Amino acid sequence: MIQMRVEADGPKHIRISGIHPVMLDCLHALPEILEQRDSPAARKRLLPDLTTTDANLNAEWQLAVAPELRHAFVAAGDTVARDLTGVTADGQLIFVAEHLNAWMSALNEARLILGEIFHITDADMETADFDVKTAKGLAIFRIHVLGWLLQLLVDREAGHAG
Amino acid sequence: MATAPGIIQIEETEADSALDVPWNVIVRNDPINLMTYVTMVFMRVFGYPHDRAQRHMLEVHHKGRSLVWSGGREQAEHYVHQLHSYQLMAHMEKSS
Numbered sequence: 001m002i003q004m005r006v007e008a009d010g011p012k013h014i015r016i017s018g019i020h021p022v023m024l025d026c027l028h029a030l031p032e033i034l035e036q037r038d039s040p041a042a043r044k045r046l047l048p049d050l051t052t053t054d055a056n057l058n059a060e061w062q063l064a065v066a067p068e069l070r071h072a073f074v075a076a077g078d079t080v081a082r083d084l085t086g087v088t089a090d091g092q093l094i095f096v097a098e099h100l101n102a103w104m105s106a107l108n109e110a111r112l113i114l115g116e117i118f119h120i121t122d123a124d125m126e127t128a129d130f131d132v133k134t135a136k137g138l139a140i141f142r143i144h145v146l147g148w149l150l151q152l153l154v155d156r157e158a159g160h161a162g
Numbered sequence: 163m164a165t166a167p168g169i170i171q172i173e174e175t176e177a178d179s180a181l182d183v184p185w186n187v188i189v190r191n192d193p194i195n196l197m198t199y200v201t202m203v204f205m206r207v208f209g210y211p212h213d214r215a216q217r218h219m220l221e222v223h224h225k226g227r228s229l230v231w232s233g234g235r236e237q238a239e240h241y242v243h244q245l246h247s248y249q250l251m252a253h254m255e256k257s258s
Contacts, residue, residue, distance in 0.1 A: 045192075045251070046249060047246070048246060048251060048252070048253065049253065050239065050242055050253060050254060051253050051254060051255060052253050052255065053255065065243060065246070069246055069247060072247060104199070105248075105249070108195070108199065108248075108249050109249060111194050112192075112194050112195075112249055115192070115193060115194040120193055120194065121193055122193040124193070125193050125194070143194060147196055150196060150199065151196055151198060151199075154196065154198045154199050154202050155198070157202060158198070158202060
């Protein structure tokens with residue numbers, strides 16, 4: 001069985017090897033998922049208010065901060081989409097280490113978008129009994145698969161920091 | 163209100179009081195974010211050591227929210243901005 005690994009490829013690059021076709025399918029779906037960031041549910045989750053009570057502060061926040069955040073999320077998704085064009089036939093991908101934050105952002109954003117659009121709950125995330133032939137089941141599956149890679153990237157970052 | 167001659171009385175306004183009140187930065191739970199990711203974000207944003215970051219993460223996970231920082235309004239806004247850039251559900255509120 002192929003084991004996916006995230007490791008350094010020299011001082012300036014990161015290599016993901018052993019990318020399973022199922023993972024690759026989920027990664028190729030990223031741009032399509034990220035395009036839904038402007039749906040009302042996803043937007044509310046990704047660009048939340050500053051406070052839970054002050055409408056004026058929230059309005060200022062949405063005007064001043066939300067566009068900047070959205071721009072950063074779009075840029076991260078674009079970076080990952082470009083990196084993904086480099087996946088080899090044997091399931092290997094090398095990208096510059098400077099893109100690590102973009103990868104974590106895009107993977108996390110895609111998971112959150114799916115979670116909001118399909119109203120995913122803690123119970124949904126804890127069950128292994130989901131049907132990938134349904135839209136919601138496929139969303140849960142993709143959240144888990146993308147989370148697997150995100151976990152490896154976070155682990156690598158934690159090891160790097162420690 | 164009468165004051166003694168030569169003494170200037172400065173009334174404390176509501177706005178002045180509001181500036182003194184600390185603001186709390188709160189992170190709320192969601193079903194999607196990975197626990198290790200949230201811990202990493204707390205370490206990066208606040209510079210917390212791993213144990214403290216993990217303690218806040220577990221509080222978010224088990225209690226639904228955690229007060230992760232308290233202080234001046236401007237800095238609180240900065241932290242909420244940072245947390246939103248990592249896609250965590252965060253807001254600030256006046257300390258009661």
